[in-house]
Amino acid sequence: MLTELSKGLELEDQALKEAVGGDSLNLNLKINYYPPCPRPDVALGVVAHTDMSAMTILVPNDVPGLQILKDDLWINVDYVPNAIIVHIGDQIEILSNGIYKSVLHRSTVNKDKVRMSWPVFCSPPGDSVIGPLQQVVNEDNPPKYKAKMFKDYAYCKINKLPQ
Ligand SMILES: O=C(O)CCC(=O)C(=O)O
Numbered sequence: 001m002l003t004e005l006s007k008g009l010e011l012e013d014q015a016l017k018e019a020v021g022g023d024s025l026n027l028n029l030k031i032n033y034y035p036p037c038p039r040p041d042v043a044l045g046v047v048a049h050t051d052m053s054a055m056t057i058l059v060p061n062d063v064p065g066l067q068i069l070k071d072d073l074w075i076n077v078d079y080v081p082n083a084i085i086v087h088i089g090d091q092i093e094i095l096s097n098g099i100y101k102s103v104l105h106r107s108t109v110n111k112d113k114v115r116m117s118w119p120v121f122c123s124p125p126g127d128s129v130i131g132p133l134q135q136v137v138n139e140d141n142p143p144k145y146k147a148k149m150f151k152d153y154a155y156c157k158i159n160k161l162p163q
């Protein structure tokens, strides 16, 4: 996937993989458990956010609930048996200088059924410096993001500090 995303930026095949740490990419599995909720009309499972990872690979159970924001509308992500869901995260947005967008998403809850999801966050090592790749910036497209270590980005995101 990173090869194809690199090609989409007209970069060498390995460019994004190397930028996110190559074989040192960190994979963190989180398990989300959303119990049935009597008022799904007023509650959310996870509030709207983007993932701070480079990419997220998510396996849901068969209870739909994930939504993504597209053209200012919340779109339901259908459950497709045996399919995985892949999110672009903040680090790919930064490396591409905003050409790829970190997807804004949230999850709803179900009145009767337990919903579960298993996202794997694929993130650079903490001391990797992530900023717009020099090949995608020029005079007409100046860097839109600061370059900083991933661990500092994560600290600011978790603590809701400006980046
Ligand atoms: O449960 C889901 O489908 C999404 C969960 C999520 O966005 C997250 O854990 O970051």
Ligand SMILES: [Fe+2]
Pocket: 049, 050, 051, 105
């Ligand atoms: Fe997420």
